[in-house]
Amino acid sequence: MTALARRILVKVGGAQLEQPGPRADLCRSVARAREAGYEIVLVHGGGNQIRDLVRKLGLPESYHNGLRVTDAATADVVLMVLAGLVNKELVHALESSGVRACGLSGADGATFLATKRRETELDLGYVGEVGRTNVRLVDLLLRDGFLPVIATAAPLQSGEDAPDDRFYNVNADVAAGPLARAVRAETLLFLTDVLGVLDASKNRIETLTPEQCADLRVRGVIHGGMIPKVDAALAALASNPGCSIKIAPAGGADAVLRALSPEVGTRFTEFR
Numbered sequence: 544m545t546a547l548a549r550r551i552l553v554k555v556g557g558a559q560l561e562q563p564g565p566r567a568d569l570c571r572s573v574a575r576a577r578e579a580g581y582e583i584v585l586v587h588g589g590g591n592q593i594r595d596l597v598r599k600l601g602l603p604e605s606y607h608n609g610l611r612v613t614d615a616a617t618a619d620v621v622l623m624v625l626a627g628l629v630n631k632e633l634v635h636a637l638e639s640s641g642v643r644a645c646g647l648s649g650a651d652g653a654t655f656l657a658t659k660r661r662e663t664e665l666d667l668g669y670v671g672e673v674g675r676t677n678v679r680l681v682d683l684l685l686r687d688g689f690l691p692v693i694a695t696a697a698p699l700q701s702g703e704d705a706p707d708d709r710f711y712n713v714n715a716d717v718a719a720g721p722l723a724r725a726v727r728a729e730t731l732l733f734l735t736d737v738l739g740v741l742d743a744s745k746n747r748i749e750t751l752t753p754e755q756c757a758d759l760r761v762r763g764v765i766h767g768g769m770i771p772k773v774d775a776a777l778a779a780l781a782s783n784p785g786c787s788i789k790i791a792p793a794g795g796a797d798a799v800l801r802a803l804s805p806e807v808g809t810r811f812t813e814f815r
Contacts, residue, residue: 552585554716555587560629571796576799647692673721696710750810
C-alpha cells in the first residue's frame, strides 16, 4: 500500500463541530478510516462559531454571494475562532478518539498563503483564496502518524497589492480543492448535513457532471446553501484531474468510510 494512493482530504464545516456529540462521531469516523489504512487530512470551517462571536462583540455583519465581508476587526475574530477555538477543540476530540492530531493554520510551515479575493461589485475586505502552498509540514506530520487539522485562515502572500496586516478569511469549501491538489489527495470529501445533492423529488443524485449541475441550478433544483457547495466541488473537479470528489453526509461514526461507497453521497465527474 502506498500512502499517497490512499490519501483523503476531508472538509468539514462548523455545523459538524459545534456540538460534542456530532464532533465525537466525526472523530470516530476518522479513526476508523485510518484503521482501514487511509491517510486523512482534515480541513475545517467555522462559520457558525464566527457568527456567534461577531454578534457577541457587536461587530457589523455583511455577506456577498455567501462570503462574509471581513473588516479588520472581523479578521481578528476569524483567526481566533478558526485557528483557536474550533481547531483546538477538534484536535482534542481527535486525540480523545485515539488519533494523534496536530492543528495548523495557513501560516504554520507556510502550508498555504492567501491571495485577496476580488469581486467586481464589492470589496470583501480580508477575504482570500488559497495562493502559494507548501505541504512539507503536512507530509512530515503524516509520515510520523499525525493527522493534520487545517484551519482556513492564512497570511497574505508577498507581492499582493492588498493590506497584509491581518490573516485572511478563506472559505473552507473554496480552500478544499486547492489544498486537496497540494497534498496530492486521491479523494476529496465535502462532509455536510445533507445526504448529497438531491433531485426535484428530493432523491439523492449518485453522480453529477458540470453540465447537469448547470441545468439543475437553472431549474432551481440546486439552490440556497447547496449552490456554494456544488460550486466548490466543481472547482475542485476542474483543478484535480483523477481525484474522486463527493458531497456526502457527515453523520455517524462511519461517515468517512461510508462516503467512499457509491451508495452514499453525490460524486462529481466530467463524464456521464
